[in-house]
Amino acid sequence: MAVLSRQKLRIVQVLPELNAGGVERGTVEFARELVKAGHESIVISSGGRQVPKLESEGSRHITALVHKKSLASFFQIRPMRRLLADLKPDIVHVRSRMPAWIVWLAWRKMNPEIRPKLISTFHGMYSVNAYSAIMAKSEHIISISDCVSDYIFRNYAVSPDKLTRIYRGLDRNSFSEGSNIDKWKDELFLKYPQFKSKKLILMPGRLTRWKGQEAFLSMMNVLVGIDPRCHGIIVGEAESNKEHYLQELTVQCSRLGLDDKVTFVGHRSDINNFYSLSAVACHMSNKAEPFGRTVTEALASGVPVVAYDRGGASESLRAGFPEGLVAADDIAAFAHKVSALLDSEANIQLPDEFYLDSQARETLNVYYRALES
Template identity: 50%
Template sequence: MNVFQILPELNSGGVERGTVEFGRELVRRGHASTVVSAGGRQVARLEAEGSEHIQLPVHRKSLLSLQWVRPLRRLLVERKPDIVHVRSRVPAWLAWLAWRNMPAQARPHLVSTFHGMYSVNAYSAVMARGERIIAISAAVRDYIIENYPGADPETIRLIHRGVDAAEFCHGFMPSPQWREAFFQANPGLVNKRLLLMPGRLSRWKGQLDFIALMAELRRRGIVDIHGLVVGSSDGAKQQYERELRTAVQAGGLQDSVSFLGHRNDMKELYAIADIVYNLSNRPEPFGRTVTEALSIGTPVIAYDRGGPAEVLRDCFPPGLADPATLATVTMDVLSQAPAIALKQHYLLSTQVAKTIATYEELL
């Protein structure tokens, strides 16, 4: 098959990383993989792993982006993909407008993935216009059925986002060189139990809850712990980062919480952490960090809502919490972490197989 994936950019983020991984897996199975985006730091990896990248500014939420409908249609006519797979709303609009005016017998099949619980309006409704609609969790599938009456439930396929078990392998240990460099750069973390809070610095992601948790654990006499906040604060989110740092200072937690910024060594950080957290204050569609950490064998604690709760109910029920029980659940897991059993349907190999099967239905 000749598969085009279209998304805004290829920088950080779960959708972007998943697109790159899926492109690699398509190539491994003998298919042609092309990604259309505005570019970004992951383009080099994408191309090194065998996919082609075509740079178009399909990321801007502006009516001016409509000027790219015709160039995109010409691209589809010239390159003749079998599948066009859209992963975000602006690119989905551009792709759908280009696609719908192609002759029916000559146009590719259109697939969309709901990577989020999008706002319910005409702008988001384009994600329900694919010939097949992929929901990345049961929570997202139910959201689509409840809020998008134009989406035929028969076209929806539940395909969980999969973790690469070869990369995030169970029992992985960082190299001695990595450990030495990391703890030399962060000497205050030596001999501490590490609590890891990964995710973009955004208010809804729950970093303030994590800082409050660190304060509560100290109040309960748990002093051999250190919190690691991992994630960047691009653009408008810089004010939120300042708010987080102020909260750390106000709680007297300067020696108990560190901000590590954007990192490219998440696998190593999962491996040295005693617990990984997902504390989003609204339902998340999935939560990639949850399956990555569980795959390595590190316990995860998340609020009992949305996609992360779905994963924990399947694979690590003791990690389910709410704001009132967060500290108690943390202490229980620190005292004796129960066994983790990551189910087959959360693996990348399963995701790839189910997605290719969805393509083949259409072909």
């Protein structure tokens, strides 16, 4: 099968949508790597703001209603089977549960001799039930961290040779230390003059209760008492059905007297520059997160990170900057750790396996092994 290892592949990735979020961004970045390597990249989703970027980088996007968690989605099974028969991909890679159900029900009725190989990625530690079990029905499974691998082994009858751990990789060109951001910084300071001459403490991530923005505000309340130079920045937007959470956060911010100490900047497409501007980045999820992409993004930008010691986030931090680990839910210890790092020289060493080129190489190896089996 030596010739197979040099074969150019037609790869279909399927996910609910292409808006904000780590899975969506990672899919677009991986698609770009496939195109750069000479493979044909196709993404199926219900659409979203990242479609133009995906297509401009050489992939094809096909719109399909694969995002709704309802019985109506099962009307997409036959159209999906016809689509896969027309596309004739080598690999179909599913990245979420509802699309996985549609694809698997379509795929299993195809001729096993000619149908594509089916790969899934566990991007999360989903609730254990029949709905989530679909992610374990593919021919090979990728997990995004060791803690996700452990979760899969604990909850599903998966043999070790069917599972490969591949960390979600970062684009080296997007997150790098020492980028020239002077013009961007000047424009930002015109809009947010409160950032000038401050030690900026970054809290990136979607505004959702489990991400820990409430804990961040409580931590900032302690931190500004230790070091008044600090100013918190919360980057991220609330989903359309969770805008009430943003209101709760602003009320909490005012109640703590932090209106002039913390700024909400909403969704930003220039998050890499915010990392470079910050003194410390924070990760404060109130439950074990499967990976914690913002941890590796900040570390790749040369920014020290403080995070609770649990889940995939601590796994990433332990690999690149273990000094930033704090006991889970200890707000006071978190604030003191941030303070201690403000004027220290951080020794950050993020291993190669956390970068996109490594992820692409290892994922392609999974594809080729699947084709050889």
